[in-house]
Amino acid sequence: MSSGMAPNVRGVASPGSRTVYSMCGMCATRCPIEVKVEDGRVAWLQGNPHDKAMGASLCARGAAGIPLEYDDERLQTPLIRTGARGAGRWRRASWDEALDYIAEKLRETIEAYGPRGIALSDRGGSFTDLTKTFLQALGSPNYFDHDASCGRNAHNASRSLYGVGRTAITFDLKNTKHLVLYGRNIIESLKVKEAKDFMAALSNGMHCTYIDPRASITACKATRFWQLRPNSDYALNLGIIHEVLKQEVYDKDFVERFISGMDALRATVKDTTPEWQEQHTGIPAAEIRAFVKEIAADAPRVIFHPGWMVARHKQSFHVSRTALILNALMGSIEVKGGCVIAKSPEEVGHKGLKKLTDRAPKVKEPRVDGAGTVHPTWDPASGILHQLYAAMETAQPYGIGAYFVYRHDPLTSMPDSEATRQALDKLKLLVAIDVRYSETSWFADVILPETSYLERANILCQNNGPRPNFGMRDQAIAPRFDSRPAWWIFREILQRMDAGDALDFETIEEIWDYQLEGTGVTVAQMREKGIVSLADVASITPRDKLKFKTPSGKIEIEGELLKKAGLPSLPPYEPKEVPTDNRFYLLFGRPATLSHGQSLNNPVLNEIAPEQTLWMHPERAKPLGIADGEEVEINGGGRHSAYIKVHVTPWIHPEAVFMLHGYGATVPLATRACGLGVADQRLQHGKLYEFDPAGGGNAMTETIVTVRRKGAKQ
Ligand SMILES: Nc1nc2c(c(=O)[nH]1)N[C@H]1C(S)=C(S)[C@@H](COP(=O)(O)OP(=O)(O)OC[C@H]3O[C@@H](n4cnc5c(=O)[nH]c(N)nc54)[C@H](O)[C@@H]3O)O[C@H]1N2
Ligand SMILES: Nc1nc2c(c(=O)[nH]1)N[C@H]1C(S)=C(S)[C@@H](COP(=O)(O)OP(=O)(O)OC[C@H]3O[C@@H](n4cnc5c(=O)[nH]c(N)nc54)[C@H](O)[C@@H]3O)O[C@H]1N2
Ligand code: SF4
Ligand SMILES: [Mo]
Secondary structure, three states, rough: OOOOOOOOOOOOOOOOOOEEEEEEEOOOOOOOOEEEEEEEEEEEEEEEEOOOOOOOOOOHHOOOOHHHOOOOOOOOOOOEOOOOOOOOOEEOHHHHHHHHHHHHHHHHHHHOHHHEEEEEEEOOOOHHHHHHHHHHHHOOOOOHHHHHHHOOHHHHHHHHHOOHHHHEEEEEEEOEEEEEOOOOOOOOOOHHHHHHHHHHHHOOOEEEEEEEEEEOOHHHHHOOOOOOOOOOOHHHHHHHHHHHHHOOOOOHHHHHHHHHHHHHHHOOOOOOHHHHHHHOOOOOHHHHHHHHHEEEHHHOOEEEEEEOOOOOOOOOHHHHHHHHHHHOOOOOEEOOOOOOOEEEOHHOOOOOOOOOHHHOOOOOOOOOOOOOOOOOOOOOOOOOHHHHHHHHOOOOOOOOOOOEEOOOOOOHHHOOOHHHHHHHHOOOEHHHHHHHHHHHHHOOOOOEEEOOOOOOOOOEEEEOOOOOOOEEOOOOOOOOOOOOOOHHHHHHHHHHHHOOOOOOOOOHHHHHHHHOOOOOOOHHHHHHHHHEEEEOOOOOOOOOOOOOOOOOOOOEOOHHHHHOOOOOOOOOOOOOOOOOOOOHHHHHHEOOOOOOOOOOOHHHHHHHHOOOEEOOHHHHHHHOOOOOOOOEEEOOOOOEEEEEEEOOOOOOOOOEEEEEEOOOOOOOOOOOOEOOOOOOOHHHOOOOOEEEEOOOOOHHOOEEEEEEOOOOOO
16 A cells, blocks of 8 residues: 555546536635546636636636646655654655554553543644544544634634634625725735625725725725724724714614623723724824714624734734624624624524534543633634643643644744744654645654645535535545545544544545435535535524524623633723834735745745735834845844845834745745745744733734844844
């Protein structure tokens, strides 16, 4: 089995042409796609036209799936480390060798720490039924997703108010009249369908208020742009809520029937006037008053987007929370052009997919990060990743010996790579399952190559939403290298560990049959269009039937979770330090053509990648003697220094500098990306264990860096 195809993984090398419906894998949005295959090669990729919102569109990254497929600079065979961790010395291994090696180390881990000493993190989302089953079968509760450095604060904020996570609140952008975005750079940091709906809505006259310390492309499209001070959005929202209550433009019927805790809200915003917020955010009080009149006229078709992590600081949870409260005040919940709570198949009269996790015994051990117990506001379903690393460091509350990173690159995605590396180095076993050489895989003990998204099939996924559906990633072509799909890899490890039969399937079709049991949907139907929609029209619950999934059935401004956690439901705004001299907040973001750190080695995306520069306001550049286009030294926490070209522009707030994320890779085998640009995560010194206590997410935008001319004195 050391080379060629594993007997139970299909080879698809048939001559002639065919069309396969599948899912893009160039970012975690996983858009539905149509793949044209000619003589066993991918000839064309486009959006799946059977999904109306998608049409044939793809973004630049999606279209660059073909150059990734035919690039040889990706993982080709299992590798076992021979030198020191991170030194880049490897030996090629057969799958049997690599998997036996892993099983042996897992047994050592179990002996030292018990099964709970095994952890896994992945990219969250549609396919986690597989990874959760794998861990559950091994007997460990320690499944994590990537989200502590992404949208966790928004997620946990949503749970605390509405009783459902962030992805369960969807936005009817097409029909909205006013969209409010807090650093949600919707057309650069994009999802294809959402970006299309946004552009269509703008053409139909939608207002868009965009709030960001820097002007992104979305700012250029918006009807109003507020360049607020970094990390001050909570003050802004308290100011807006004050004015909404004062002008009495909230939906009184909705508030009366569906919100609990209005007294606490009134008390919190009593003095947070538009003038008060102006002191903190820099946004003129008169603008707040005008804005509130405008949204009152547009209500209830008004959406305050709770963001992804607006903007990744210690009160982010409350920024998202107050944005979600504003939606409730405007009565924009479960209305056309507002926020629609996602429906499960069961809620629209269908059976959902059968879960693989039901095939493994439940795990009773407590989670190592205390999510859901020590930290009641943190969703235990996927935890808070940095606390896993804290446990690797301290062996508290218990030790962690083995860690799988699957479709996840923490050395790029967690702040302070040095601290992350230090924690990972405590492990007995670090396994990376990836398709290319990530920073984390280079530091791992074993690298397992997964077949690319065009060469493999995944388990089916269930997408809850206004119109829930089942989606399929199907195999389009035969693998080019000695790689395997994830379901096969996890199955093989469980078999070597005698860990039950939860994943004992011979083919992906067998898994699909199991998942579809009782749904009335067949594999053939799934293959026909790639998606099976379970509702003809978007399901919006009428007000007289509306009930929220919280203990009280209402939107809970004061709820049990925060109370249990001993945290205030509406804390006062905490003003942040104002950095002066050569100190700046380091803000970051992404361009439309790159996905995090994974795209820069793609032959085409590398060619069109924007030059990474450091945006700086002229008022701050001048006293430092820094001119536009000059190379400067940027330093994070006095530890990590790098050189970067400055872009002097008034479109960044004077207190901050901004740079693109995803640069500064160090793996020599990824020759196009290696050494290109600066890694913001390495400048975020000390931020691995700094987080929002209520949401758990990392406080990355509180990073302060120093900047000086090359050769200037510190
Ligand atoms: N400093 C800083 N940190 C950040 C951010 C930032 O802007 N700045 N952004 C944050 C955000 S929003 C997020 S979501 C996270 C993202 O962090 P990650 O989830 O770690 O990043 P990704 O690039 O999505 O993908 C992770 C890995 O999946 C691999 N991969 C891609 N396709 C496949 C596949 O088909 N199979 C397998 N097995 N692996 C695959 C990629 O090669 C990559 O190594 O980073 C966060 N961290
Ligand atoms: N092209 C592309 N698209 C993507 C991704 C990708 O990697 N590439 N990743 C996907 C993922 S995983 C995610 S999470 C989303 C991320 O989507 P977003 O969160 O919308 O995107 P970012 O680019 O991380 O950040 C957007 C803006 O936040 C601003 N910001 C920084 N500090 C503050 C602040 O204090 N207040 C406010 N209001 N704004 C602030 C930054 O200046 C930046 O312009 O994008 C998704 N789409
Ligand atoms: S947004 Fe672009 S890269 Fe991401 S899944 Fe969709 S098409 Fe692919
Ligand atoms: Mo993200």
